[in-house]
Amino acid sequence: MRLADYSLHAYALPYARPVVWSDIVEEAAPFVLLRLTAESGETGVAEVSVKPTWGGVTARSLITTIEEIFIPLLRTLDMSDPHATRRALDRIPENLAAKCLVDNACWDLKAAQMQRPLWQTWQGSRRVELSWAVTRQTPQVMAAEAADMRERYGFRTLKVKGGQGVATDIEGIHAIRKAVGEDVALYVDCNGAYQLDNALDYARAVADAGARVIEDPCPFSPDPAFAALCADSPIPVLVDFYAWSLRDARLFLAQGAQALSAKPGRFGLSDCRLMQDAADAEGRGVVAGLMGESALGTFAALQFAAALRQPMLPAELTWYLAMTEQVTSELPVIENGCVTLPDTSSVASMVDWDAVKRFAL
Template sequence: MRIERIEAIPYAIPYTRPLKFASGQVTTADHVLIRVYTDTDICGIADTPPRPYTYGETQDSIVSVVTKIFAPQLIGLDPLDRSKVQQILRRTVNNPTAKGALDIALWDLIGISLGTPVHKLLGGFTDSMRVSHMLGFKPAAELLDEALEFRSVHGINTFKLKTGRRPLELDIEACRVLREGLGDGTEIYLDANRGWTANEAMEVLNRTEDLGLSMLEEPCDAGENLGRRRLVQHSKIPIVGDESMSTLGDVSRELLSGGSNAVCIKTARSGFTEAQQILGLCEGLGVDVTMGNQIDTQVGSLATIAFGAAFEHSSRRAGELSNFLDMSDDLLAEPLQIVDGAIRVRDVPGVGAEIDPDKLAKYRQD
């Protein structure tokens, strides 16, 4: 089997519930659908979310790097030669979601060619993942209404609250209102997307100590080395690295230097191959992981589920898998279902992201 052709299709689907956070906001999913075709007519699929404020990628840059830099080097290769593919992708710096999507599309077509679901090829640990829902910036009362709705309608009992606002009281108040309204049996953790300084984050942790928060993600810029290390040393809850550690090298550097002591794994930027290496590193070091969300579509969320469910270490915690519900539509032919707070893997060959051709025709921008 040889890679014959690679497509990068820009498309745009509006959000019904735009998400705002400390580093940016999304109102439309201006993503890129990647399709890798082989000489056997098998095609692998993946989604890329451009996040200029996180990785410097845009919809145009993703289309360009995939079609002009990566496709010419990958065409003709056997998709099973995954290390060769990785070597080629690594030769170009940055562009993490473009690389991640190419890797996922290759795993997808390998799974299809073997007639095997990718979650089984990767590890086959379980067949579903508990769901954590991400709450964007909103007044505290609206946050609580959204969380209560997601808990009663979808059975979701874990929430990641976007924080990193100033004055700090805004987020402290939101934490308090959520805890009081949701009760002690609901997991709540925070993601500041580098919005605070390390000292501000310390103050928030001190002032929310009684609220039973479980983790704090990217409290400040990881470049604030000493402050961040001090925070990690003094915090009673794990300090999770997300955008400060988008490669295996970054993860090892941040863990070893004490910049974080838990890791958010995102298949959108690491693909399955590097995500597996990061997971192994974390497991070996005794570091917790969360399966994160790049504000993914259903196509992207399905990839996170396939990976997260494949291993014990990645399926322990609830994965961030529900923000596709904030979109007005999606490309997936058969919508994802959250039942009793969990999503099942697709028991079909590959990752299982079958695209609805009419929806793609409607939303594509090229």
């Protein structure tokens, strides 16, 4: 399967309200979309979120890197085996966002060639349970949002963004618990806001408040200090931002990480599948993590989530709900906290190209 043509598109989708992440505030979500067309006529697409503090790229820098480095390489390859294509991409150092975008587009191209969705090829489940991420606001506003999303979509698990100060975080957990009731599971993501010396005390505090898992309470490395935190924490420690590669993920597993956040929108589907294999071999958990996806990126990431054999937590793939516009002709439909995957073979067939033009950067 040889490359015949490609195109790259940058766009931004507005949010219903400004979103406060740990490092930036956004009123719209910026993306780059890659479309690959094979000589045989099939088309595959992929999308990545372009936030410099998340992936080290802007839309312009990512597009330039793909056009100058990775498209010339793709033209030399048979893309019929996405894993082999990814190994060829990995001969180029760094450039994770570009590799992720190309990798996911190659998998979508493969799905188009096979005329069946990846979740079926990977023997996944059609029905996938999901969670919602409650981002940083005042505890009362976070509680109101949690109750609203629980009522509208039936989520049984909520991810609570911490990092606003220990007292505020605990107040937020209690407020959310009061708003949604006892039958909703909560876990906390701090995005590394606290220090390693205080991480264990923080884990104990959020566990006492009812959190079941803690994600990135502090910056850490796969070293003995991290191993001690995992061993002493009353709740499992989920590793996200500080594992930048498949190699990092394996090192964290070797130091006792109880779970990994595997993000198709950050690592690519090939490496996410290998991260799943590594975690399974150690008896550890994997979560299909949030990477700010639109509906387009969500459909792609759900292929991976559907094939997780024993997910530690529901997939975090609902962030598209925060956006008021999309570039797909259909949306994932969430009922009772779950989505039922369509039989559509390729995400490329769902793209609304007029919308891509309308929201172009």
